[in-house]
Amino acid sequence: MSTVTMAKIKNVLILLTVSLLVIGLSFWLFLYWCTTMPGTPYEGELPAKNTIELQKRLERDVLSLTQLRRNYSKPDEYESSVAFIEARLAGLGLESTRQAVPTERGDAFNVIAIIPGTAKTKDTLVIGAHYDTYASTPGADDNASGVAGGLELARVFKDKPAAKNLLFVFYANEEPPYFQTEGMGSLVHAKSLANDPNIKAIGMFSLEMLGYYDTAPNTQNYPPPLDSFYPDRGDFIAFVGSMSYRDIVTFSTGVFRDSVDFPAYGFAGPGFIRAIGFSDQWSYWQVGIPALMVTDTAFFRNDNYHTSGDTPDTLDWDRFARVVEGLEPVFRAFDER
Secondary structure (H helix, E strand, O other), X not given: OOHHHHXXXXXXXXXXXXXXXXXXXXXXXXXXXHHOOOOOOOOOOOOOOOOHHHHHHHHHHHHHHHOOOOOOOOHHHHHHHHHHHHHHHHHOOOOOEEEEEEEOOEEEEEEEEEEOOOXXXXXXXXXXXXXXXXXXXXXXXXXXXXXXXXXHHHHHHHHOOOOOEEEEEEEOOOOOOOOOOOOOHHHHHHHHHHOOOOOEEEEEEEEEOOOOOEOOOOOOOOOOOHHHOOOOXXXXXXXXXXXXXXXXXXXXXXXXXXXXXXXXXXXXXXXXXXXXXXXXHHHHHOOOOOEEEEEXXXXXXXXXXXXXXXXXXXXXXXXXXXXXXXXXXHHHHHHHO
16 A cells, blocks of 8 residues: 555544544533533532421322323313312412313313413413323323422412413323324414414423432433433422523523522423423424423433322422422513513
8 A cells, every 4th residue: 555545544534533523522512502501500408498388288289180080081080180270270269261172082171370460561471281191190290290380389479470471271182192283282272372462472381290309329311411411310300491492491490590499400402302392392382482391300210100100109299399489489580581
């Protein structure tokens, strides 16, 4: 082999090596951009805090909901789920309305309640949680926890409204076979907002599984290679959204970290990571509304996901209560945006 040929091969190998290094570095810098959030995540033992009364309210609602099979295939219990949510809102002094969600099986219903802001504005923050379950599972974490959290936050803001409007929505049909179809309750609601002249949706929070935590090592999983950026203990709450709406993710994560002594992490990623759209926030992206999911990370942590083991006794009521309480300052912070 001639000296010239060897030199050419060497140059090609150098160019290939440099290219791979640049691609690898760019990829890691991109992941750093997706995962880096304002503030510092809380570490260490949680400070002493009396959450007993809040725990009792959350547990009451989760227990009530898990006694019902909240699935489209159980029409009587599905209707009872709607009636339960309506009764709880009425008990808070809030009027609610039903929004029909047409399907081939007939109409399902979203339940909607608005708390007008003190600023007399059209600006509205949507806080949503799906009440249905996968098949006949009890769905304590998925998603009675989200519904209970939404009801508690409605109680808090009913007594002390924010400046901007808060729209609480409890969705039908998040689970298969309606997930990401025209029969998904949140998609029906998102499309209705796009045509509502009285509401300007400034953001949406999907409360999706808030109650399961594990402080033991190696209890948290991730789509690779995200495990390099997050802890291995399933003891935190996550704010997850699309990179197209990274601003709402960074803002919310930062406010939570600054306001609450509880570990919180954020991620704003590209659409090819399908898990970032695995709840009702996806529906609002379809109509251009910034939206994110607040979650205990579901099946990346909770082995009871979509099984008969998703029962109330598996939830960590104190951590669940701290997270719900910690969302209040996040929502109030939107008054200043």
